[in-house]
Amino acid sequence: MRILIVEDDAAIVSFLIKGLKAEGYATIHASDGRSAGQLLSSNNEEFDLVLLDLGLPGTSGEDVLRALRQRDASLPVIVLTARAETADKVRGLELGANDYVTKPFSFAELLARIRAALRTSNQSVSTELVVGDLRLDLLTKIAWRAGRRIDLAPREWALLELFMRHPTHLLSRARILSEVWEYEFDPGNNVVDVYVSYLRKKINLTGLEPLIQTVRGVGYRLVAP
Ligand code: CA
16 A cells, blocks of 8 residues: 655654554655645556645645546545644545544544545455456465465565556556565665566466566566466
8 A cells, every 4th residue: 555645744744654654554755735746647656545734835735636636536635734624624625635634633543544545445445366367365365376376475475466456557666666675765786676586486387478577677567468
């Protein structure tokens, strides 16, 4: 799960990133409305939820939300507002926010709201992922290819899950590093390439089509046969 945090208060940002990371969420941060708008309209970025401060420098949170809702009606948005006035809350909800929390808020309260918003948006959430003849059982953490069981180490599992959640998408090394290793920088080694090659060895069973394509200089893509 990947959460976009749009907030200009550095103390709140670091509190949120720390807390969310501990709960297993990947986070991306934008400190103003303009960069938030760019991330939200980028074809190379996908988010499961947005935490949106309304009082931002430059482009306001309201404008970010309005623009987002013109493109995407379903991405869950929780507004973080310092404004306790009912009118502001109502306006946020009218603009398409799913929920709001008023600052100061406790992390536990925010987390409960995040979980509720994600639950509502994933009502058809399934306990398995299927792409072609690959299947991941998310409860037992067992992978299968064409009916044969594949044993994966935890990072290999996380990598395959990422690919299977985004079949046919080009996943950059930076994105893979961020989601599987939670690195927001390139450590300068070839850990992604190494793990992709481990994963390929395990899922490219003899006689079956290779599923992970290399896109030279950029990253990798899972093809759906
Ligand atoms: Ca603010």
